[in-house]
Amino acid sequence: MTEKKVGIINRCLPHGSAQGRESLDLTLAMSAFNESLSLFFINDGVYQLLDGHSPEETLQKHYQPLFKMLEMYDVENIYVCEASLKQRSLSSKMLLIDVTLLDKQGLQQKFALQDQLLSF
Amino acid sequence: MDEQKVKFSIVVSGAPYGSQSASTAYQFCASALLAGHEISGVFFYQEGVLNASQLVSPATDEINLPDFWAALAVQYNFPLEVCVSASLRRGVVDPQEAQQLSLEQFNLKAPFVLSGLGQLAELSARCDRLVQF
C-alpha cells in the first residue's frame, strides 16, 4: 500500500488560538510515520512563519523555533500562498524558513494531489 | 466505491458543548455506520479532547455527547483515541497519567483511551477517507 499524501493547512495567526501550535505538533509527530506530508500556509496562517515571534509577555509558548525542526524531520514540502503574503505586505524574505511560494492554481494543484487534508 | 464498505477515520476538534462540530461529527459517524460503513477510529484533538471527560454533566433533558460516543464505540467496536498532550493541557487525565503527574484526580471516560499523535498517523494510514470536524 502506498503511503497516503497528507496535506496540513495552516490558516490562523499564532498565539490567539492554539491552532498553529497544535498543527505543528501534529506535523512533527506524523512525520515520524509518514514521509509524504505537505504543509500549507494560507490566509492569516502566513504569520505563523513571520520571523521574530516573541510571545513571552502574552503567556503563550514560543513554539516558533520548532518550525526549524521540520527540515530535520524531512518535512520538505512547505508551501506558502503568495497572494496571502502580498495582501499582508509580507515577503518570503521575512519568513523563518525556506518555503515554496504558490499562486492560486499552484495551491489548487497541490491540494488536489493530497489523499487527506487537515486544516487548522 | 459507492456500493462497497468504506473505512472512515474521523478527527474531532470541537468540545462536546459550546460549538456544534462534535455533534456534527457524531451524526456523521452514526449515519456512516447505519449505512454499513466502518469507522476505523475517532481521534479527538484540540478542544475535542473534552468529549472524553467523564465529568461532563449536562441537564438530564439534554444530550450527553460523551455518553453517545461511548455507546456508539461499544456498539460498533471502534476505538476512541484521545490525544494525550492535548488532553493533559486541557485537564483530561487517565489514572496512569494522574499517578505519573502526582495529580489527585483523573477523569478519562471509558472506553476513550489516551494515545499519542502517532495513533492519528495510524488511523490516517488505514482508512479510505479521513474526515475532520
Add this chain to the structure above:
Amino acid sequence: MILHTVKSSPFQTLALHNCLNLLAEADTLLLIEDAVIACCVEHNNYQRLQKLSQQGRLMVLSADLEARAVNNNIGKTCSYPDFVNLVIKHKSQLSW
C-alpha cells in the same frame, strides 16, 4: 476532487470567502452548521455560490437549515447519509 465543508456564517468569518478563493473546478462545497445561512440570504459571495449552485456543486445540510428555521434559495439540500456519500465520492475533505 475535494469536498470543502464550511461551518461558519459569511457574516461572521471569512471562511466561506477564503474557501471559494481556492475552490477548484472539480471540487464541491457543502455548507454545514452556521454556514447554511449563506444559501438563504444575499451577501458578498452570494453570486459565486449561485454559480456553483447552477453547476450542481453546492450542497447544504438540511438538518442545519431546519434547526435554524431558514430555507435555502440556492444549493441542493442533503441529509447526513448524503453527506457520507459526498465524502466517499470525493478524494478528500477539507474543513474550513
